[in-house]
Amino acid sequence: MNPHFDLLIRGADIADGTGAPLAAGQVGVADGRVRVLPPGAPATADRVVDAPGHVVAPGFIDAHTHSDVTALDRTGELPAHSAVLQGVTVEVCGNCGDSAFPGPFPDFPAFCRAHADAGRPNHIASLVGHGTLREAVAGPDARAVSEDELGAMCRVLDDALSAGAAGLSTGLIYTPGSYADTAEVTALAAVAARHGKPYVTHLRDEMSAVEEALEEAVRIARDSGAPLHVSHHKTAGRYGWGGTERTLPRLHGLRADGMDVTCDVYPYTAGSTSLAAMLPPWAHDGGDVRLLERLRDTEQRARMRAAIADGVDGWENTVGNGGWDRISLAGTAHHAALHGRTVADIAYERGADPLDVVADLLLAEDGDVTIISHSMREDDVRRVLAAPFTMIGSDGVPRPGLPHPRWAGTFARVLGRYVRELGLLGLPDAVHKMTGATAARFGLTGRGVLRDGGHADLVVFDPETVADRATFSDPLPAPCGVRIVVVAGAVVVEDGEVTKARPGRVLAC
Numbered sequence: 001m002n003p004h005f006d007l008l009i010r011g012a013d014i015a016d017g018t019g020a021p022l023a024a025g026q027v028g029v030a031d032g033r034v035r036v037l038p039p040g041a042p043a044t045a046d047r048v049v050d051a052p053g054h055v056v057a058p059g060f061i062d063a064h065t066h067s068d069v070t071a072l073d074r075t076g077e078l079p080a081h082s083a084v085l086q087g088v089t090v091e092v093c094g095n096c097g098d099s100a101f102p103g104p105f106p107d108f109p110a111f112c113r114a115h116a117d118a119g120r121p122n123h124i125a126s127l128v129g130h131g132t133l134r135e136a137v138a139g140p141d142a143r144a145v146s147e148d149e150l151g152a153m154c155r156v157l158d159d160a161l162s163a164g165a166a167g168l169s170t171g172l173i174y175t176p177g178s179y180a181d182t183a184e185v186t187a188l189a190a191v192a193a194r195h196g197k198p199y200v201t202h203l204r205d206e207m208s209a210v211e212e213a214l215e216e217a218v219r220i221a222r223d224s225g226a227p228l229h230v231s232h233h234k235t236a237g238r239y240g241w242g243g244t245e246r247t248l249p250r251l252h253g254l255r256a257d258g259m260d261v262t263c264d265v266y267p268y269t270a271g272s273t274s275l276a277a278m279l280p281p282w283a284h285d286g287g288d289v290r291l292l293e294r295l296r297d298t299e300q301r302a303r304m305r306a307a308i309a310d311g312v313d314g315w316e317n318t319v320g321n322g323g324w325d326r327i328s329l330a331g332t333a334h335h336a337a338l339h340g341r342t343v344a345d346i347a348y349e350r351g352a353d354p355l356d357v358v359a360d361l362l363l364a365e366d367g368d369v370t371i372i373s374h375s376m377r378e379d380d381v382r383r384v385l386a387a388p389f390t391m392i393g394s395d396g397v398p399r400p401g402l403p404h405p406r407w408a409g410t411f412a413r414v415l416g417r418y419v420r421e422l423g424l425l426g427l428p429d430a431v432h433k434m435t436g437a438t439a440a441r442f443g444l445t446g447r448g449v450l451r452d453g454g455h456a457d458l459v460v461f462d463p464e465t466v467a468d469r470a471t472f473s474d475p476l477p478a479p480c481g482v483r484i485v486v487v488a489g490a491v492v493v494e495d496g497e498v499t500k501a502r503p504g505r506v507l508a509c
Contacts, residue, residue, distance in 0.1 A: 005030045008045035011052035017436035017449040019428050027056050029456040032489035051460050057431045058450050059089025059457035060411050061438035063264040064231055064393025068093040068100040071120045077400045081498045082408035084122040085478040087459030089487050092442055094127035096202040097171030102136040102156055108163040112506040120504030121492040127169040127200055128160045131177035140287030142179045157191045164508025166442045167197040172204035173316045175284035182216055189224035199226040207237035207321040230263035232395045233384050236375040237321030244380040248387050262441055264393035265384040267413045269376040272397050272404040275369035278319050280307040288367050295359040305355040322375050324354040331370035331401035339402040370399050386424055391437045405475040409468030412479030416467030443509040456489040
């Protein structure tokens with residue numbers, strides 16, 4: 001008797017997520033699972049999709065997002081569906097030391113319940129953010145944690161990992177995580193190691209001291225026993241440009257010596273973060289309320305100005321490595337007319353000092369301003385993309401305003417620009433970086449590889465037309481060339497439109 005499926009995809013080449021060459025075949029979906037059939041094998045289905053000239057692949061897995069609460073937004077202000085419109089069927093959030101638990105949600109199960117109640121077109125998995133964990137236990141102050149506080153942090157982390165969180169993340173340029181020493185992070189990474197889960201780090205410096213910061217991460221991984229994953233690997237700022245010529249051989253060597261180390265990358269020469277992160281760590285001591293108090297004080301502003309000009313030991317100092325002319329405003333709730341403009345340009349127009357412009361804007365926006373930092377060089381981006389141990393992560397920050405186009409464009413941009421146009425990557429290799437490699441790193445069992453019995457998370461795209469349409473001036477258009485996205489066996493995107501299906505959930509890793 002011929003097999004019967006809910007959905008049968010015929011005529012498309014199969015990119016199975018392992019990096020193997022494209023192969024002919026059919027992909028059937030029944031009860032949320034996949035079966036791969038030879039070309040022409042007899043089968044019936046409730047729905048047949050004929051897709052000659054297309055590629056069917058496992059759904060893409062975004063290794064690095066900040067979409068922890070995007071699907072929970074009830075205002076309609078957040079661009080919640082930009083990832084799934086590209087073919088992303090799993091988002092890995094909780095990055096850079098910032099997760100939605102143990103605050104605002106008390107724990108991982110509460111986070112899961114909130115997403116289940118809201119409904120999602122795709123799945124999400126979450127790391128535990130070190131900065132969130134530290135602030136929940138020890139507060140936002142610039143100090144070492146006590147032995148008892150560190151013990152409490154380890155217990156909360158252990159509970160979250162036992163419940164299904166994907167690993168530990170740090171953002172060691174962001175307070176309060178940046179107040180931690182190497183020993184504190186190592187103790188927490190050892191908890192992740194006991195669960196067989198990775199230590200995922202936004203390095204303490206990605207600019208002039210990137211090599212030293214990478215060595216700190218290596219020490220943490222070695223001393224804790226945790227697998228190491230370097231977030232959005234880059235060597236940014238004028239003093240860091242070209243640094244991938246040294247960091248990538250170092251990572252190659254570590255892997256050759258047996259270390260389990262990987263990284264992710266986004267295909268752009270600009271990053272995005274908060275405007276407040278441009279200020280020195282001591283300015284944040286005590287949290288947001290104390291930061292705003294300092295910004296009202298002209299003497300404190302002068303100290304901040306001097307810190308940016310002269311540097312602070314152990315601080316990345318983005319502006320000192322680049323300049324205010326490379327910092328453009330992306331999200332200001334009450335100053336939308338400034339979106340897309342650089343701090344340097346606004347200061348020049350007003351005849352004001354850039355630091356005063358920044359301070360006044362942060363005060364007017366209650367500290368909540370996002371920026372885009374044009375800090376990288378294309379040759380560095382390409383070297384990281386091409387490295388065999390790299391996977392793709394958007395680092396998407398889904399915020400209102402004029403967000404970075406990577407949230408809507410990353411995966412289509414890799415396939416269109418870096419595969420088809422530039423030939424930097426072969427298509428099977430690029431798909432592997434978006435699927436099988438990421439699933440293996442984060443313990444997403446049954447996902448990322450197209451094989452019999454796997455979860456039916458799929459994307460069908462046209463390799464000749466797939467391309468990103470998101471730009472810095474118009475950052476949210478959906479890509480072209482993505483025909484169908486399937487999550488848990490249900491079609492969630494068809495011809496550029498999100499359907500009403502909401503089969504997504506929080507995945508336990």
